[in-house]
Amino acid sequence: MTSTHTYDAIIIGAGQAGVPLARALAGAGWRTALVERLHVGGSCVNEGCTPTKTMVASARSAYVARRAADYGVSTGSVSVDMAAVRQRKRDMVESWRSGSEDRLRATENLELVMAEASFVGPRRVEVRPSEGGTRVLESEHIFINTGARPSVPALPGLDEVPFLTSTTIMELDEVPKHLLILGGGYIGVEFGQMFRRFGSEVTIVQRRDALLPREDRDVAEAIKEILEEDGIEVVLEADAQSVSAASDGEVSLAVEMSSRLRTLTGSHLLVATGRVPNTEALNLPAAGIELDSGGYVPVNERLETQTSGIYALGDVKGGPAFTHISYDDFRVIRSNLLEEGEATITDRAVPYTVFMDPQLGRVGLSEREARERGLDVKVFTMPMNWVARALEIDESRGLLKAVVDSSTDRILGFAALGIDGGELMAVIEVAMLGGVTASVLRNAVFAHPTLAESLNNLFAE
Numbered sequence: 001m002t003s004t005h006t007y008d009a010i011i012i013g014a015g016q017a018g019v020p021l022a023r024a025l026a027g028a029g030w031r032t033a034l035v036e037r038l039h040v041g042g043s044c045v046n047e048g049c050t051p052t053k054t055m056v057a058s059a060r061s062a063y064v065a066r067r068a069a070d071y072g073v074s075t076g077s078v079s080v081d082m083a084a085v086r087q088r089k090r091d092m093v094e095s096w097r098s099g100s101e102d103r104l105r106a107t108e109n110l111e112l113v114m115a116e117a118s119f120v121g122p123r124r125v126e127v128r129p130s131e132g133g134t135r136v137l138e139s140e141h142i143f144i145n146t147g148a149r150p151s152v153p154a155l156p157g158l159d160e161v162p163f164l165t166s167t168t169i170m171e172l173d174e175v176p177k178h179l180l181i182l183g184g185g186y187i188g189v190e191f192g193q194m195f196r197r198f199g200s201e202v203t204i205v206q207r208r209d210a211l212l213p214r215e216d217r218d219v220a221e222a223i224k225e226i227l228e229e230d231g232i233e234v235v236l237e238a239d240a241q242s243v244s245a246a247s248d249g250e251v252s253l254a255v256e257m258s259s260r261l262r263t264l265t266g267s268h269l270l271v272a273t274g275r276v277p278n279t280e281a282l283n284l285p286a287a288g289i290e291l292d293s294g295g296y297v298p299v300n301e302r303l304e305t306q307t308s309g310i311y312a313l314g315d316v317k318g319g320p321a322f323t324h325i326s327y328d329d330f331r332v333i334r335s336n337l338l339e340e341g342e343a344t345i346t347d348r349a350v351p352y353t354v355f356m357d358p359q360l361g362r363v364g365l366s367e368r369e370a371r372e373r374g375l376d377v378k379v380f381t382m383p384m385n386w387v388a389r390a391l392e393i394d395e396s397r398g399l400l401k402a403v404v405d406s407s408t409d410r411i412l413g414f415a416a417l418g419i420d421g422g423e424l425m426a427v428i429e430v431a432m433l434g435g436v437t438a439s440v441l442r443n444a445v446f447a448h449p450t451l452a453e454s455l456n457n458l459f460a461e
Helices: 018-027 042-046 049-066 082-105 186-198 217-229 323-338 367-372 388-392 421-434 438-443 454-458
Strands: 002-006 009-012 032-036 110-114 117-121 124-127 134-138 142-144 148-150 178-182 201-205 233-235 239-245 251-257 260-266 268-271 275-277 310-312 352-354 359-364 377-383 399-405 411-418
Touching: 009 018, 018 032, 018 082, 018 110, 018 323, 042 049, 042 082, 042 323, 049 082, 049 186, 082 110, 178 186, 178 251, 178 260, 186 201, 186 217, 186 352, 201 260, 217 233, 217 399, 217 411, 251 268, 352 421, 359 421, 367 377, 367 399, 367 411, 377 454, 399 454, 411 421, 421 454, 438 454
Parallel strands: 002 134, 009 032, 009 142, 032 110, 142 310, 178 201, 178 268, 201 233
Antiparallel strands: 117 124, 124 134, 148 275, 239 251, 251 260, 352 359, 359 411, 377 399, 399 411
């Protein structure tokens, strides 16, 4: 039996844009259906920010415990119980997920439908709930928030060996003896350092000539130095050729380097080569929507797709794949549909933090991006070992870097690779939002000894 139901809004995907949008629309009196195929909270709560940063905290605890003698504190041997780390992660995820789901189910005018959605027309979505039957949902407003998942490259032999993704690696109950990581982006760096601190040997294999290729070369090189100081092997300009099973259940990864083959062997292989959008089940042609070359849903500056009344939010639309960007997508939609606003995603700030240790906090333009645009800029850099607070707590690895417009003294971009780099970046983001110049920060009075007072010296150099 197929039944048809009409709503004021249908939201496909209960991620970091879909959940607040559902509650906002329902709160405004819109009869709203929120369709979710797997679990409430999206990648952030279930496979991304929440679980990974919970595990990063466990890894840092092991790191600090091993360094206790550096501070004059004696401890015993340090060991890691991965099953306990995993349980702590699971408990945190369950708390966030269940809390969000409970709030959704208690929201008036909102129906949570646990099912996979597929378009059967520009205004019609078909779902098959777990309780049986088929339903067709109709609405003049449909919002796609289906997110993305780890990509799996077409690498010969990969389908014949066990391998890990950023999702499955968090379910390990033992510390890998030797973790091979294919990919030197943000995910590879975070998990590489994490598992090194848990006790694994770690090798990061990167096809490009630098880690985190989006970053300026001096920042990327500083990150490489930090990881190598932590005992991680970083292999650059290595193009993966094939994967095969080795002896004793291990995995071999063959890579080409300078026209020569090298074979790396480890107990586990993490594939961290990017993410792909969750669009294949949506049957978007039925809605009149064509995907771009990367498989993402194209949108305009107001997040509307090629079909009027259908919007895409979060990772599925391409662009910066961050939780806070997904949430800002929700705010754009809320402003325009409920508050008669004129919000767009044009030229919005895109801050982010890489949760390696020390953190990399970034906002605005890098030096490379500024020069590629032909801008006349001044560049300020300073090592973290010039920062009093960092020295006092013996966390002085990294650097600070700011890009400043030469004519206006406005800050165009900032990178903080250092202890609490994400928090220090936020100080600069606020300055950028308020038009506070580099000279103002150079002469500002910050409390001593704090990380923020490093801005005095950074902009004085």
